Each structure stands twice: as structure tokens, then as C-alpha cells.
Amino acid sequence: MANDPIIALRAVTKTYGSGATAFQALKGIDLEVATGDFVAVMGPSGSGKSTAMNILGCLDVPTGGAFLFKGVPVEQLDRDQRALLRRRYLGFVFQGFNLLARTSALENVELPLLYRGEEKSRRRETAMAALAKVGLADWWDHTPAELSGGQQQRVAIARAIVTNPDVLLADEPTGNLDTTTSYEIMELLTGLNRDAGITVLMVTHEPDMAEYARTIIHFRDGLVERVEQGAAA
Amino acid sequence: MFFTTIILAVREIRRHLLRSFLTVLGIVIGVAAVVTMVTLGQGATAAVAEQISSLGANILQIRPGQGFGRGGGGAQAPDFAMEDVEAIEEQIAGVRAVAPQAQASALAVRNAANWQTTINGTTTQFFTAQQWQLESGRVWNDAEEQAGKAVCVIGNTVRQNLFRNDDPIGERFRIRDVACEVIGTLSARGQGGFQDQDDVVLMPIKAVQRRFSGNRDIRFIMVAVDDAYDTASVQSQIETLLRERRSIGPGEQDNFNIFDTRQISETLQGTTRILTAVMGAVAAVSLIVGGIGIMNIMLVSVTERTREVGIRLAIGAVASEVLMQFLVEAVVLACLGGLIGLLLALVVTFFLAPVIQVPFLFDPQINLIAFSVSALIGIVFGYFPARRAAALNPIDALRHE
Numbered sequence: 001m002a003n004d005p006i007i008a009l010r011a012v013t014k015t016y017g018s019g020a021t022a023f024q025a026l027k028g029i030d031l032e033v034a035t036g037d038f039v040a041v042m043g044p045s046g047s048g049k050s051t052a053m054n055i056l057g058c059l060d061v062p063t064g065g066a067f068l069f070k071g072v073p074v075e076q077l078d079r080d081q082r083a084l085l086r087r088r089y090l091g092f093v094f095q096g097f098n099l100l101a102r103t104s105a106l107e108n109v110e111l112p113l114l115y116r117g118e119e120k121s122r123r124r125e126t127a128m129a130a131l132a133k134v135g136l137a138d139w140w141d142h143t144p145a146e147l148s149g150g151q152q153q154r155v156a157i158a159r160a161i162v163t164n165p166d167v168l169l170a171d172e173p174t175g176n177l178d179t180t181t182s183y184e185i186m187e188l189l190t191g192l193n194r195d196a197g198i199t200v201l202m203v204t205h206e207p208d209m210a211e212y213a214r215t216i217i218h219f220r221d222g223l224v225e226r227v228e229q230g231a232a233a
Numbered sequence: 234m235f236f237t238t239i240i241l242a243v244r245e246i247r248r249h250l251l252r253s254f255l256t257v258l259g260i261v262i263g264v265a266a267v268v269t270m271v272t273l274g275q276g277a278t279a280a281v282a283e284q285i286s287s288l289g290a291n292i293l294q295i296r297p298g299q300g301f302g303r304g305g306g307g308a309q310a311p312d313f314a315m316e317d318v319e320a321i322e323e324q325i326a327g328v329r330a331v332a333p334q335a336q337a338s339a340l341a342v343r344n345a346a347n348w349q350t351t352i353n354g355t356t357t358q359f360f361t362a363q364q365w366q367l368e369s370g371r372v373w374n375d376a377e378e379q380a381g382k383a384v385c386v387i388g389n390t391v392r393q394n395l396f397r398n399d400d401p402i403g404e405r406f407r408i409r410d411v412a413c414e415v416i417g418t419l420s421a422r423g424q425g426g427f428q429d430q431d432d433v434v435l436m437p438i439k440a441v442q443r444r445f446s447g448n449r450d451i452r453f454i455m456v457a458v459d460d461a462y463d464t465a466s467v468q469s470q471i472e473t474l475l476r477e478r479r480s481i482g483p484g485e486q487d488n489f490n491i492f493d494t495r496q497i498s499e500t501l502q503g504t505t506r507i508l509t510a511v512m513g514a515v516a517a518v519s520l521i522v523g524g525i526g527i528m529n530i531m532l533v534s535v536t537e538r539t540r541e542v543g544i545r546l547a548i549g550a551v552a553s554e555v556l557m558q559f560l561v562e563a564v565v566l567a568c569l570g571g572l573i574g575l576l577l578a579l580v581v582t583f584f585l586a587p588v589i590q591v592p593f594l595f596d597p598q599i600n601l602i603a604f605s606v607s608a609l610i611g612i613v614f615g616y617f618p619a620r621r622a623a624a625l626n627p628i629d630a631l632r633h634e
């Protein structure tokens with residue numbers, strides 16, 4: 001069962017705009033991601049990586065084709081159903097960290113638990129545990145402005161994993177970080193994948209970072225060019 | 234979940250104190266204005282009622298002329314004579330007391346102390362009509378009244394200003410060139426609405442006529458009606474009698490007027506009530522403007538916080554939760570603004586009321602209404618920005634700079 005695809009795209013297309021200005025960013029993607037895999041998505045700028053990630057993250061719906069998440073056709077769900085899916089199964093890490101400003105690390109990490117309606121004391125406990133996992137237990141009361149880029153990204157990762165998601169989606173998580181910090185973040189993601197069994201999908205431009213993945217998917221012009229085994233396989 | 238939303242809202246408000254304060258400034262001022270206006274207006278209404286009723290219950294005031302006050306019928310309307318007073322007393326049933334009055338304003342002097350006051354010439358019936366007790370001494374007797382002796386009964390204010398702590402009975406003071414002997418002091422009545430009732434010197438009417446006005450005219454007549462009789466019917470009997478005495482032919486207008494104090498009281502109270510309503514309405518407009526202010530800043534803040542909304546949506550907030558968050562924020566803000574407004578109004582009215590000489594009356598009803606309205610404003614004007622935030626697309630919102 002562990003090798004059932006948790007994610008499956010079938011002939012997925014995505015068109016932005018309509019009429020003369022319409023632009024097809026995805027031109028028919030077929031893709032499967034097995035449960036527990038660590039996937040790196042690579043490709044030139046504008047090849048549709050972020051577009052695909054948004055669809056995989058249930059933030060957006062495909063224009064055509066089918067997207068099955070755990071066997072559920074996501075394109076048939078409405079806005080709120082997709083929100084509940086994200087709340088329950090997905091974690092996001094963005095290139096720009098996207099933490100709430102003027103809000104402590106702990107409160108940022110607590111946020112998804114709040115929407116899950118968790119008790120205050122349990123919220124605290126779980127959020128502190130997540131911060132400890134990314135090595136920031138001592139920094140819980142710092143606001144983003146008081147943290148380095150790498151630390152902010154760790155907080156973002158803690159926020160993404162605090163709900164024990166099945167899938168962690170990361171769009172260029174190291175894009176704004178220096179090399180040393182990037183490696184630390186990659187070690188963190190690898191650990192989560194290995195120890196917590198979280199399926200990780202990560203967009204990156206850097207071959208060094210892709211080294212950490214078991215599967216590497218290359219995008220080109222809105223199509224999957226090729227899929228190869230990564231160094232970690 | 235709802236409780237959590239309120240906590241989140243309060244957190245958000247605390248995080249942006251200045252912005253929050255500016256947002257609710259309109260509400261604060263609006264609520265304060267409405268409550269202040271209405272509270273002071275009600276105080277004024279009460280003051281008017283108090284002043285009129287201090288003239289005494291079931292009192293008719295008869296004056297020459299047609300309007301309210303001295304003007305109206307003009308110079309041709311003659312004053313009354315002592316015979317008119319006697320006629321009313323003898324011929325009309327149900328009259329408890331009839332007090333003629335002749336007034337003059339003059340400076341009272343005793344040693345180094347002097348005091349500008351009102352000299353009121355009347356008969357002993359005045360005390361009966363007004364049901365005004367003496368504090369000490371006596372009123373003048375019939376012989377003194379007939380002779381127009383310079384004896385007087387003084388109000389509490391006059392006593393304090395001229396005599397300080399001395400016993401005034403038997404003492405003399407000067408009014409113009411008349412030396413006046415104090416035979417009695419009136420019990421203190423205090424502030425009757427806008428005017429100090431205790432600031433008065435009472436004398437036999439003949440003394441005032443002879444020594445101050447220089448004629449035998451009576452400026453007005455005060456009639457106290459017996460409780461068992463109908464004031465309106467007594468009023469019309471007096472009108473008939475005076476028309477006859479003043480030789481007014483049928484079809485001609487009265488050249489005097491009779492006011493029922495209760496009627497005046499009702500009229501004046503009606504007027505101040507309308508004024509209060511008008512001032513309140515003007516202030517209410519400022520409350521609406523305050524509401525629009527909230528909407529304005531909330532709309533700006535939705536734009537400013539687009540990325541935050543994006544993060545919340547990406548994390549799994551459903552649209553209704555985002556809507557709730559912004560709505561609750563607006564309502565909590567508006568309610569806080571309302572509360573601050575109420576406090577402000579309380580402080581302002583408390584200190585302003587004595588300055589403009591109306592009593593300070595705390596009315597829970599207007600406070601409750603103003604607060605409810607501010608909460609309502611939060612809901613109404615918070616809804617549109619909240620709906621806009623909830624409708625945001627998470628991807629666009631996240632990309633927003």
C-alpha cells in the first residue's frame with residue numbers, strides 16, 4: 001500500500017486568461033507521486049512548476065484533466081472543500097517564508113491548529129514540539145523581524161508540519177537563502193521525509209538541492225520532459 | 234471557534250494600536266457627541282421644568298400686553314391697579330391667594346458690602362401663593378403694608394452677600410436712598426433652573442411703588458388657584474372679569490394675558506425636547522460618518538493585509554472563517570470605540586453641565602442605545618471589507634506585495 005500514488009495528475013492542463021490573451025501554462029501533465037517519496041521538480045523559469053505546485057496544493061484547479069489526491073478528484077471539489085483538504089493533509093513552505101508579521105514564531109506555528117479548533121494548551125504543546133523539531137524551541141517568542149532568513153524558513157516548516165500533514169509542498173524553499181543555510185533546510189526536509197514519512201514535493205533551480213531527492217521531475221514548456229531517479233534513491 | 238475569533242481580533246487590534254485607534258476615532262467622537270447632546274438636553278429640559286414648577290403649582294400669572302413677557306400689546310396696554318387685585322380676590326371663586334407685584338432692580342448697600350438684586354413689592358399673599366416659609370423673623374403686618382413702610386424680607390443670597398454671618402433681623406441697609414429694615418429672612422430655595430430664586434428682596438408693594446417706581450401701577454398679578462378648583466375655568470373667569478374692568482368691547486383682543494404655569498412648563502419642555510432631538514440627530518450623523526470611517530480603514534487594511542489573508546487561506550481557513558475574522562474585528566473595534574465614546578461623554582457632560590448651568594442627569598437608556606448603534610455600525614460597515622477579504626483568491630493573495 002505504501003507505494004500507492006498519493007498524487008496522480010492525468011492530462012492536466014492549465015490556461016490563464018481567456019480569448020486572445022489566454023496562455024496555456026500546463027499543456028497536459030501526467031504524473032504520479034508515491035506515498036513517502038521525496039520529489040524535486042526542476043525546469044527553466046516559466047515552465048509551469050509553480051502552476052503545477054498550486055494545483056497539487058489544492059490552491060488552484062486545473063482547466064482540464066483530472067487531479068486525484070488520495071483517489072479523490074480534486075477538480076470536482078468546491079473552494080471550501082479544498083480548504084478543508086489543505087487543512088487536513090497538506091503543508092506549505094514558500095520561497096518568501098510568508099509568516100505573519102509582528103507575530104511570534106509560536107503564534108505563527110499555532111495558526112493551523114487554531115483553524116483545526118484545537119484546545120489552547122494542546123495548541124501550545126504541539127506548536128512547541130514542532131518548533132523543537134526544526135531546532136527553534138528557544139526562539140518561540142521572536143517575531144519574523146527578529147529572525148534570520150534561515151530561521152524564518154524553519155518557522156515556516158514548523159508551521160507546515162505542525163498538523164502532521166501527508167504531503168509537504170515547498171516552492172523554492174531555499175531560493176532566498178545562502179548555501180550553508182540551504183543545506184540545513186534540505187537536511188531538515190530529508191529528516192521529516194525519512195522519520196515522519198511525510199511525502200515531500202519541492203521545486204528548486206539548484207541541482208545541489210535536487211541531490212537530496214529520490215525522484216527528479218523535469219518540466220519544460222508546460223510539459224513533463226523527463227523523470228529520473230535522484231541521488232538519494 | 235467563535236471565542237477564538239474574538240481572541241484573534243483582540244490580538245490583531247493590539248498589534249496595530251495606532252491604526253485601530255484612528256479607525257474608531259469617528260465612532261468615539263460620534264457616540265460621545267450623541268450622548269453628550271442628549272444628556273445635556275435632558276438636563277436643560279429638567280431645569281426648565283424645575284424652574285417653572287418653582288413658581289408654584291396651580292399658579293396663574295397675569296400680565297399686561299399680549300405676548301409672553303412684557304412686550305406684545307405694546308405701550309398702550311395699561312398696567313393693573315390695586316382695584317383689579319381686590320376684584321379678583323372678591324369676585325372669583327377658587328382663588329387661594331392673589332399677589333400683586335411691582336418690581337425694580339437696584340443696588341443694596343450695607344457698610345462696605347453691596348449687592349445688585351431685585352426688589353419685589355407685593356402683599357403678604359405672596360407668601361401664601363408661593364408657599365414660601367420664613368427662615369427667621371416675621372412678615373410685615375397690615376399696618377405696615379397699608380403705610381408702605383420700608384421693611385423687608387430678604388432671600389438667602391441677599392442675606393449672605395450683605396450680612397455674611399451676622400443676624401440681619403432688625404438691621405438696616407440702603408436701597409438707593411431708602412433705608413430699609415430687615416424684619417424677616419426667607420428659607421433657601423436654591424437654584425430654580427437658570428435663575429437664583431433666593432436673590433430677592435421682598436417689600437410691601439406700596440413702599441416699592443412710592444419710593445422706587447414713582448407710580449401706583451402693578452406690573453403683574455400672581456393668582457394661586459385652590460386645588461379643588463379647575464385652573465382653566467378660574468382662568469377664563471378672570472379673563473371675563475378683567476375684560477370688563479378694562480372696558481374691552483366684544484370682538485376686541487385682550488390687552489393682557491394670563492399664563493398657566495403648568496401650560497408654560499409643558500410648552501417649554503416640549504421645545505427643549507425638540508431641541509434635544511435635533512441636536513441628537515445632528516450628532517447621530519457624525520456617528521454614521523464614523524461608521525464610514527471604519528469601513529474606509531477596514532477596506533484599506535484588507536488590501537494591506539492581502540498577503541495575511543492568503544497565508545490563512547493556504548493554511549486551510551475557509552472563506553467564512555476569514556469573513557468572521559474581519560467582521561469580528563470590525564465589531565470589536567466599533568464596540569471598543571463606543572465604550573470609549575461613552576466614557577468621554579460621561580466626563581464631558583459631568584464637567585460641562587455645571588458650566589452651562591443644567592443639572593447632570595445620567596440616562597442609561599441613551600448610553601445603551603448609543604452603544605448598540607456603534608455595535609451595529611461595526612456589523613454593517615465591517616461586512617463589506619470582510620466579504621472582500623473572504624473572496625480573495627489564495628494564490629493571488631499570496632503573490633500580493
Ligand SMILES: Nc1ncnc2c1ncn2[C@@H]1O[C@H](COP(=O)(O)OP(=O)(O)OP(=O)(O)O)[C@@H](O)[C@H]1O
Binds near residue numbers: 017043046051
Ligand atoms: N496568474 C497568472 N496569470 C497569467 N499567467 C500566469 C499566471 N501565473 C503564471 N502565469 C504564466 O504561466 C507560466 C508558468 O508560470 P509558473 O509560475 O508556473 O512558472 P515557474 O516554472 O514556476 O517559473 P519560475 O521558475 O520562474 O518560478 C509563465 O509564463 C507565467 O507567466
Ligand SMILES: [Mg+2]
Binds near residue numbers: 049050051171
Ligand atoms: Mg515558480
